[in-house]
Amino acid sequence: MLPWLIIGGVVVLLIIFLIAAYNSLVRLRNQVDNAWSQIDVQLKRRHDLIPNLVExxxxxxxxxxxxxxxxTEARSKAMGANNVSEASKAEGQLNDALSKFMLVVENYPDLKANQNFLSLQETLTSTENKIAFARQGYNDQAMFFNNKIEMFPSNIIAGMFNFKKRDYFEIENEAERQAPKVNF
Structure with a gap:
């Protein structure tokens, strides 16, 4: 009788461990999805601001x-991205287009003094900061999730239930990695 109780106790503990590991993976996956939705909200805000700025x-x-x-073309590509990798690449192209646009704006002093344009530019800058913060949050959550999927013993549960690693939201354009040069 005692051996059956010990075996039963081990089975119960194993089931509890499996349930806890699975629930942990689901929680982390949902946190990654939530972090991505935070990026998506800010990107939508940015995509909505750009036409007003251009007009x-x-x-x-x-x-x-x-x-x-x-x-316009870069914005369309960014809005049509279907996953993190595509969005990362498309947003890099949009950043390049916006940077060129801001350089051209420097040649138009009347535009730079226009209150509506300045307000839109400030809102866009604020949105860019929020996007950067949301990207960091997403990448942190993706790292936690990816670590959990790869670490023993949760990697066994992840494999059994087909949990897949998440891509990081990375800078595609090498020029963006370089520190800006400041000349006085």
Whole structure:
């Protein structure tokens, strides 16, 4: 009788461990999904701001058609991204287009002084900061999840229930990795 109680106790403990490991993986997966949705909210906000910024600038910058087309095309690609990897690449292209746009704006002092444009530019800067913060949060959650999937013994449960690693939201453009040069 005692051996059966010991075997039963071990089985119960094993079941409790399996349930706890599975629930932990589900919790982490949901945290990663939530972190991605936070990025998505900020990217949507950014994508909604860009047309207003461009429309405000168009009145001043009549000869900058290529710049406007590049932003519009990059925005469309970014909005159509289907996963983290595509979004990361598309957002890098959008960042490049916006950087070029801001450089061109420097040639138009009247535009730089326009209150509506300044307000939009400030809102975009604030949104960029929120995107950076949300990306960091997502990458942290993806790291926790990926670690849990790879570490023993939860890797066994992850394999049994087909949990897959998540991609990090990374900088695609090497130029963005470089520190800016400041000249006085």
């Amino acid at each position: 405000t600038a168009k009145g001043y910058m009549k000869h900058e058609r290529e710049t406007f087309e590049a932003i």
